[in-house]
Amino acid sequence: MNVPEPSMTTLKHIELTCPICHHCFDSQAVLSTNSFGGKRTDFHERAAGAQPLPYLIHLCSRCGYAGSERDFGDEADVSPMLKEHVWDELAPRLSEGALSGSEKYEFAAKVALWQGAEPRRVADLLLRAAWCCVDEGDVEAERYFRRQSAWMFERSLEAYDGVERDERAVLTYLVGELWRRIGDVDIAAEWFDRVSDEVLDPKAQEWLIAAANQQRNCPREWFG
Numbered sequence: 001m002n003v004p005e006p007s008m009t010t011l012k013h014i015e016l017t018c019p020i021c022h023h024c025f026d027s028q029a030v031l032s033t034n035s036f037g038g039k040r041t042d043f044h045e046r047a048a049g050a051q052p053l054p055y056l057i058h059l060c061s062r063c064g065y066a067g068s069e070r071d072f073g074d075e076a077d078v079s080p081m082l083k084e085h086v087w088d089e090l091a092p093r094l095s096e097g098a099l100s101g102s103e104k105y106e107f108a109a110k111v112a113l114w115q116g117a118e119p120r121r122v123a124d125l126l127l128r129a130a131w132c133c134v135d136e137g138d139v140e141a142e143r144y145f146r147r148q149s150a151w152m153f154e155r156s157l158e159a160y161d162g163v164e165r166d167e168r169a170v171l172t173y174l175v176g177e178l179w180r181r182i183g184d185v186d187i188a189a190e191w192f193d194r195v196s197d198e199v200l201d202p203k204a205q206e207w208l209i210a211a212a213n214q215q216r217n218c219p220r221e222w223f224g
C-alpha cells in the first residue's frame with residue numbers, strides 16, 4: 001500500500017530577465033505548497049517544509065530590483081524615475097551579501113512605492129516582510145515592518161476607495177493585531193473596537209467580531 005507523503009513546499013527553477021538592467025538570472029519559485037500547523041492571529045500561515053514566502057519574490061542581484069514573477073514580465077512598469085531609485089537606493093545595498101526573505105520583501109515594497117502602487121499593495125508586502133522576520137528570528141526588524149505595514153494599511157483604509165468595502169472589517173482587525181504585536185495595546189484596542197462597525201454581514205463575519213474581542217481582551221497567538 002502506498003502511503004501518501006505529506007506534501008511540502010516544492011520549488012522550481014525559473015529564468016528571469018530584469019526589466020531595469022536586463023540581467024538574466026535563475027531564481028527559485030514555488031511550484032506547490034501545503035499549509036499546515038495553523039494560522040497565526042495575523043493570518044500568517046505555516047507551511048510544511050521550507051516556508052514559501054521568500055520564494056514568491058525575486059530579486060535581481062545586479063541592481064536590486066525586486067518583485068513577483070509578473071514584475072519581471074513584459075508588462076513590468078518601469079519608468080526612468082524607478083530606474084534611478086533602484087540604482088541609487090537598492091543597488092548599493094547588494095554589497096551587504098545575500099539578502100534574506102524579509103529584505104527581498106522590503107526591496108519589493110520600495111519598488112511598489114516608486115511605481116505608485118496602492119498603499120494596500122505596499123502594506124501587504126511589508127506585512128510579508130514582517131512574517132519573514134518571524135521565521136528569521138529577527139524581533140527588532142519584525143516590529144519595524146509591522147509598524148510600516150500598519151501605517152500603510154491605515155492609509156489605505158483612510159483613502160476613499162483604498163480598500164474594497166467588504167475587506168474593511170478584516171483589515172481593521174489586522175491593523176489592531178499588528179499594533180498588538182508591536183506592543184501598543186492601547187492603539188490595538190481602538191482598532192479592535194472599530195471592527196464591528198465595519199462589518200457588512202454580521203452573520204458571515206461573526207468570527208471576525210469574536211476574534212477582535214478575543215485579541216482585545218485575552219489575546220492568542222494562533223487561531224484555534
Ligand SMILES: [Zn+2]
Pocket residue numbers: 018019020021022023060061062063064065
Ligand atoms: Zn537588475
